[in-house]
Amino acid sequence: QVQLVESGGGLVQSGGSLTLSCAASGRIFSRPVMGWFRQAPGKEREFVAAVSGAWSGGSTRYADSVKGRFTVSRDNAKNTVYLQMSSLKPEDTAVYYCARGPIMSAVDKAALYDYWGQGTQVTVSS
Numbered sequence: 001q002v003q004l005v006e007s008g009g010g011l012v013q014s015g016g017s018l019t020l021s022c023a024a025s026g027r028i029f030s031r032p033v034m035g036w037f038r039q040a041p042g043k044e045r046e047f048v049a050a051v052s053g054a055w056s057g058g059s060t061r062y063a064d065s066v067k068g069r070f071t072v073s074r075d076n077a078k079n080t081v082y083l084q085m086s087s088l089k090p091e092d093t094a095v096y097y098c099a100r101g102p103i104m105s106a107v108d109k110a111a112l113y114d115y116w117g118q119g120t121q122v123t124v125s126s
Contacts, residue, residue: 002026002115004098009120012088016124020083022098022117032056033101034074034081037110038094038122048096049083050107061107066092088124095119 008020022034032053039045049072052059060072071084081098099113106112 002100004100004115004117006096006098006117006120009096009122011123011125014088014090014124014126016088017084017086018088018122019085020096020098020120020122022081022083024079024081024100033104033107035099035101035107035113036072036081036083036096037099037113038092038096039119040091040094043094045097045110047108047110050101050104051081052104056104059104061104063108085122088122090124090126093122093124095121 003025005023006020008018012018033050035050036048037045038048047063048066049062049070051072051074062070069087074081097119098117100115101107102112
């Protein structure tokens, strides 16, 4: 069994920064890719970023909408994945979820992720 718990969400002004954390327990390394998704009210869940396991080089992927502003990373010793968000915009407002994912070539497909956290709210005011 895998449990994922997100934290770090909150209210921030446009242009500000936040760092989200996702603490994992259980056998996450059987599928080491970890991803972040977000869902705004009335919208579908969308891919944000993903990071592979260390033995895969820790490669990363980002949605075009967050490239250059968000950074995904992981600390395998702490079983934690991070999403550093900067230059935040009101359109980044959403509930952010971390999840355990598939191979890196398919990280944008939410249906392929098997375990999800409960989500953390990020609100960016204009």
